[in-house]
Each structure stands twice: as C-alpha cells, then as structure tokens.
Amino acid sequence: MNEHPPIRLNNQFCFAVYSTSLAIIQLYKPLLESIGLTYTQYLVMLILWEQDGLSLKSVATQLGQQSGALTPVIKRLESDGLLKRVRTPNDERMLCLQLTDLGRDxxxxxxxxxxxxxxxxxxxxxxxxxxxxxxxxxxxxxxxxxxx
CATH class of the missing domain: 1.20.890 (cAMP-dependent Protein Kinase, Chain A)
Incomplete structure (x- = not known):
C-alpha cells in the first residue's frame, strides 16, 4: 500500500500559489495607490487599455468573475472619472465600458x-x-x- 505523507500547509501547491498571489498584490498596493487604483481596478483598466469599449460581461469573463462582483469596481472607476458606462445602440440592455481621457492618461x-x-x-x-x-x-x- 502506498502511504501519503500527512498534509501540511507549506507542502501544498495551492497555498504556494495563494500566498504568492497575496504577496504580489501587496507589492502592487502602494504603487497603485499612488495613481488612485486598487489592484482589481488596475486589472479592469489593463483590459480596457488593451480593448476599449468592451461589455461589462466580457471584462468580467476575462477576469474570471461574475458581472455583479465587478459592478462596485466599475462604479468606483466611473465616479473617479476613469471610465463611463454606455448603453449600446443595438441593445439598450447591454452596457459597454469606455475609457475617458483621464482613464487613458x-x-x-x-x-x-x-x-x-x-x-x-x-x-x-x-x-x-x-x-x-x-x-x-x-x-x-x-x-x-x-x-x-
């Protein structure tokens, strides 16, 4: 019979990925604060700098998130003047995210x-x-x- 060693936190691959992710975010935090962004806001902006005018759903999908989870982030970016939510002419139910000049800057x-x-x-x-x-x-x- 092949016995597995007892599970320990520091032997877990998932914990190595998780703790590395936290460390990366902490490294970004003060630098992003200097330009008025949180890490999640930064990720949204990265997507829009690459392709402006995407739907909220498309941005959420790229981030592996639900649209509802991103709504507060989008609202904050909008209130900060970095993007605006625009209804598409073809489908009034669909919101597209467009960078403002401040957002592009x-x-x-x-x-x-x-x-x-x-x-x-x-x-x-x-x-x-x-x-x-x-x-x-x-x-x-x-x-x-x-x-x-």
Missing part, C-alpha cells in the same frame, strides 16, 4: 508601475515568462474540471 503611469514590479521580483524576464506559461497551462487544465 493613467496608462503610462501603470506601465512604469509594471516595470517597477518586474524589477522588484528579483527574477529574470525569461523566468517570469516561463512561470506564466506554466501557470496558464495549469489553469487551463483546472478549468477543464470546473463546472461553470
């Missing part, structure tokens, strides 16, 4: 934050790219086993 600041984070991580860009590829592959395998 934050992109260079965010790029410098990204560069700073990469520098602080202490690993090469190649190592980061390899890790991201492995995590993307792992996530794809996990998603195959999740009922959505």
């Amino acid at each position: 934050k992109q260079p600041q965010a790029q410098s934050i990204h560069n700073s984070i990469v520098d602080q991580c202490g690993v090469s860009v190649d190592e980061m790219d390899q890790l991201k590829l492995l995590l993307d592959k792992f996530k794809a395998k996990l998603v195959d086993h999740i009922d959505l």
Whole structure:
C-alpha cells in the first residue's frame, strides 16, 4: 500500500500559489495607490487599455468573475472619472465600458508601475515568462474540471 505523507500547509501547491498571489498584490498596493487604483481596478483598466469599449460581461469573463462582483469596481472607476458606462445602440440592455481621457492618461503611469514590479521580483524576464506559461497551462487544465 502506498502511504501519503500527512498534509501540511507549506507542502501544498495551492497555498504556494495563494500566498504568492497575496504577496504580489501587496507589492502592487502602494504603487497603485499612488495613481488612485486598487489592484482589481488596475486589472479592469489593463483590459480596457488593451480593448476599449468592451461589455461589462466580457471584462468580467476575462477576469474570471461574475458581472455583479465587478459592478462596485466599475462604479468606483466611473465616479473617479476613469471610465463611463454606455448603453449600446443595438441593445439598450447591454452596457459597454469606455475609457475617458483621464482613464487613458493613467496608462503610462501603470506601465512604469509594471516595470517597477518586474524589477522588484528579483527574477529574470525569461523566468517570469516561463512561470506564466506554466501557470496558464495549469489553469487551463483546472478549468477543464470546473463546472461553470
């Protein structure tokens, strides 16, 4: 019989991913605060800088979130003047998110934050790219086993 060692927190892959994620967010926090964004707001802005005018549902899907969970984040970005919610002419029920000039103007600041984070991580860009590829592959395998 093949006996498994007792489970321990520090031996868990899931905890390594979780605690690393928390550390990354904590690294971003003061830098993002300097430009008036939370980490979740930053992720939304990254999506819109790449493709402005997406639906709330599309942004939520890219983040692996439900639209309702993002609504407070979107409302805050709107009240801060970074984006506006616009109803589409073809379907009044559908909301699209459009960056304002102020929202677009934050992109260079965010790029410098990204560069700073990469520098602080202490690993090469190649190592980061390899890790991201492995995590993307792992996530794809996990998603195959999740009922959505």
